Amino acid sequence: MYLKFFSVRLDWMLKCRKFLTLGLMAVCIFALSGVPASDAAEPGVGEVGGVSVVVGEPEQNRGSVEIDMESAADAAEPLTEQRPQTPVDRSGFERSPLQSTPILSITIEGNSEVVSAHILSVVTSQVGAPMDQNRLAHDADAIFELGFFSNVDYRIVDEIDGSNIIFMVTENPTIDDIHFFGNITYSEEKLKEICFTKSGMIFNRVFFRNDLQRIKEKYQQDGYVMARVSDVKIEGRIVNVYITEPKIGEIVIQGNKRTKTYVIERQLRLAEGDLFNSTKLRYTLNKLQGLGYFEDVNVGFEPGEETDAINLILTVAEAKTARIGISVGYGTQSGFSGGLSYSDNNWRGRGEKVGIGFDIGDREQYWLTLEQPYMDQKVFSWRVGAYKRMWEDLNYYKDDVFQFEYDEDRIGAYAGFGRKFSERSKLSWFLTTEWQDITITAQAEAKPTPSQLEEMESGKNFMVTGRLTRDNMDEYAAYPKGDSESIIVEKGLNGLGGEWAYWKYWLEARYYTPMDFLTNLFERNFTVAEIPPIIAARMIIGDSDGYLPWAVDYTLGGDNTLRGYEDKRFRGDQMFLLNAELRLPVHKSASLVFFYDVGKTWDTNNGENFDFGDMADAYGIGVRVRTPIGNLRLDFAQGDEESRVHFGFGEMF
Secondary structure, three states, X not given: OHHHHHHHHHHHHHHHHHXXXXXXXXXXXXXXXXXXXXXXXXXXXXXXXXXXXXXXXXXXXXXXXXXXXXXXXXXXXXXXXXXXXXXXXXXXXXXXXXXXXXXXXXXXXXXXXXXXXXHHOOOOOOOOOXXXXXXXXXXXXXXXXXOOEEEEEXXXXXXXXXXXXXXXXXXXXXXXXXXXEOOOOOOHHHHHHHOOOOOOOEOOHHHHHHHHXXXXXXXXXXXOOOOEEEEEEEEOOEEEEEEEOOEEEEEEEEOOOOOOHHHHHOOOOOOOOOEOOHHHHHHHHHHHHHOOOEEEEEEEEEEOOOOOEEEEXXXXXXXXXXXXXXXXXXXXXXXXXXXXXXXXXXEOOOOEEEEEEEEEOOEEEEEEEEEEOOOOOOOOEEEEEEEEEEEEEEEEEEOXXXXXXXXXXXXXXXXXXXXXXXXXXXXXXXEEEEEEEEEXXXXXXXXXXXXXXXXXXXXXXXXXXXXXXXXXXXXXXXXXXXXXXXXXXXXXXXXXXOOOOEEEEXXXXXXXXXXXXXXXXXXXXXXXXXXXXXXXXXXXXXXXXXXXXXXXXXXXXXXXXXXXXXXXXXXXXXXXXXXXXXXXXXXXXXXXXXXXXXXXXXXXXXXXXXXXXXXXXXXXXXXXXXXXXXXXXXXEEEOOOOEEEEEEEOOOO
């Protein structure tokens, strides 16, 4: 019996020994898994814009922080860095990891610049709530995403009645200064203004990521779309930002068989060695397309021989620039008319314009013109021409009362030249000399008085005209936008074939602005083929000195000055004219125009004076249609005396 008892007891002891061994193994495993996080954590590792950032621990002497930013500025999403993960430090009262306990407190350790309240604002765990390690990990990630820290972890201190949570953070260094390298377009001071990050602030990778994005957007807004932040390095407390601004390498022009290469080159706003700018490139393409020399203009890109150099391959497809025009028109006063013309706006492939033609009817005329319209600081613009005009059934008015009809014949020739003051100057000048032989004849049934016959003096006129122009038009827009002003002085010479001596001078100003507010007001896009609604205005104010012959008076009335009135309805040695138009595109080849014209002339020889209260005005609607022979213009105008229909080519101004 004793042996039996001893056998049973021995068996029980062996079983206990087995369980004891398993228990000791479990304790060892638990002990090994509880290594404090502060002992296991590596130096802080994070990312900016998807690239690695390494920052030394606070107690260490921080060396350099390198950020490979080759693609940082191009990242479309906000920061998506992963928080460095280390085993959770759990100390204090021992409790099973599976046991859920209330949170007694939540505190922050390691912060000196960033206040604890700001850090705790993103923590979702709450005091008194059951502890959830998944939520704690999420809170640590949220703290890390604030951007101020290179490392974030948490420690759980177990007590008898709960657990204390301690989030441990490693702050980024404080910035002493930001330096930029490779920037040519903008100064370092300008780029610093764009950045939210300033000297004395703790480095925040989220804020700095947004700073880089703003720098990129600034370059893009000004057309430097290929510029990028290529690298960022933080050395100690200095942030160094490296910017790459691609340049133009070689410009290759191909496809032009008739047009001379220099004609194309002088329209380029980009030269070899310039920084690549998409706005200037777009303007160049629009300019070349608008010349009418080419059916198509496109550009390709190739890597240049130098680093960050881009070769432009400009390819053109030439169009037929010679045209034969047949015109048929009708005017309320001039009646039916017709004509034939030949023109070439790229004559000999040199960008010159030649035109010859005639119109028959009550406004019979013949003309020959040749001009080179392009000008810069070296290239002269010039034009020469001759004409003959025979206008019949013009009306003579005295004190706004119709007297009789007369005919006027003019034969003339002119030559002129001019250029810009400098390469980028908005100012240019043009000088023209013109000779005219003017014959004015009262019709057979007319009964003019001797003084009226003397006033309607025929003769020869030799004049020199100088024009100074300030051109502030937007050269990058595909439609008129901006303003231009010209001061014109005309001197009649009593000599060199001329019979009259006089001075005329006038100011002409033009203004064009897109009506962008219409889109916002009516919540509808009124732009057609990149052409928005436009308000256009023209003002002319003229005066004179000395005796001004009746044949060279200022005149108003007709399709090019004051619509709604007959040709040369008003005549005098002083004048004022204002034209205002609202141009609404309805199709890529057609538009509607609503207009208002107001103006008048005054004859100071008869005691009249410049008077804004004494004006004639007209209003109406017009249609513009783009055709192969040019832009047709048809206006219906209601004046003070009657309504009139005007027909012509091109815009009035």
